[in-house]
Amino acid sequence: MWGRPYDETNMVFSCMLCRRRERERCICENCYVRIMNQHNREINDLKAKVAFLSFWYPPNDDDAHHDSTHPALFFPDVMLVTSCSDDFSGSPPDPIHAHKAILADRSPVFKEMFENEMKESKTGTIKINDASNDAVRAFVNYMYTAEALVDENMGCALLVLAEKYMVKHLKDYCEKFLSTKLNWENSLNRYAFAHHNNAKLLLESALRIILNNMNMLTQREEYKEFVEKDPLLVVEIYEAYLSKLLND
Numbered sequence: 001m002w003g004r005p006y007d008e009t010n011m012v013f014s015c016m017l018c019r020r021r022e023r024e025r026c027i028c029e030n031c032y033v034r035i036m037n038q039h040n041r042e043i044n045d046l047k048a049k050v051a052f053l054s055f056w057y058p059p060n061d062d063d064a065h066h067d068s069t070h071p072a073l074f075f076p077d078v079m080l081v082t083s084c085s086d087d088f089s090g091s092p093p094d095p096i097h098a099h100k101a102i103l104a105d106r107s108p109v110f111k112e113m114f115e116n117e118m119k120e121s122k123t124g125t126i127k128i129n130d131a132s133n134d135a136v137r138a139f140v141n142y143m144y145t146a147e148a149l150v151d152e153n154m155g156c157a158l159l160v161l162a163e164k165y166m167v168k169h170l171k172d173y174c175e176k177f178l179s180t181k182l183n184w185e186n187s188l189n190r191y192a193f194a195h196h197n198n199a200k201l202l203l204e205s206a207l208r209i210i211l212n213n214m215n216m217l218t219q220r221e222e223y224k225e226f227v228e229k230d231p232l233l234v235v236e237i238y239e240a241y242l243s244k245l246l247n248d
Helices: 029-053 062-066 100-106 108-115 119-123 133-145 152-164 168-180 187-196 200-212 221-229 231-247
Strands: 012-014 078-084 096-098 125-132
Touching: 029 168, 078 133, 096 100, 096 133, 100 108, 100 133, 108 119, 119 125, 125 133, 125 152, 133 152, 133 168, 152 168, 168 200, 187 200, 187 221, 187 231, 200 231, 221 231
Parallel strands: 078 125
Antiparallel strands: 078 096
């Protein structure tokens, strides 16, 4: 039962989470701080999600502002087209339909594209040749729902799109997910990936794992390839490693 456990011989309480002995409370201070920090992170994540999904209405369109069934908000007026088919059939992938207003609200890149009457705005077609159809479909879906079912490959693909179109909320989402999948075996590749896509959280998380496993990583064939491919990143890693040795 969820009661207030105590040691009958000494009449001191035991923390319900870590069993640390406490005299005045049933949850120790360390566990309480950890729970509250997690609670605050969840609240902040929800606030960020609500802010991301808050729709901005054009100030000169009173009908759209007051009517959620207004044609401008109901009928798709732009489609995203990729050149990469996911089923290897060779047939062109199906276009992904969306609303300019939604894309512009979520992404400053799309906003600039539509406001300046660029080719994509005039034709109603956005060509994305550096991502798969599945990735772009998941990207557009996130614009509407702020949710995505991802594995590591999809997480990487979405992070690239989020960086390209400056969708910070999605980028943060992908960085947090990919950070939970880090291990010493994939840390070098993820560090390089994070560096090339300005993913600070993922970069720092990967670097911590690299620094804690330098002896094993430097013996791998992958590390030798990494040295040849990204020598500047290797310099950064060694600078961080030497700094860690000096401070420990």
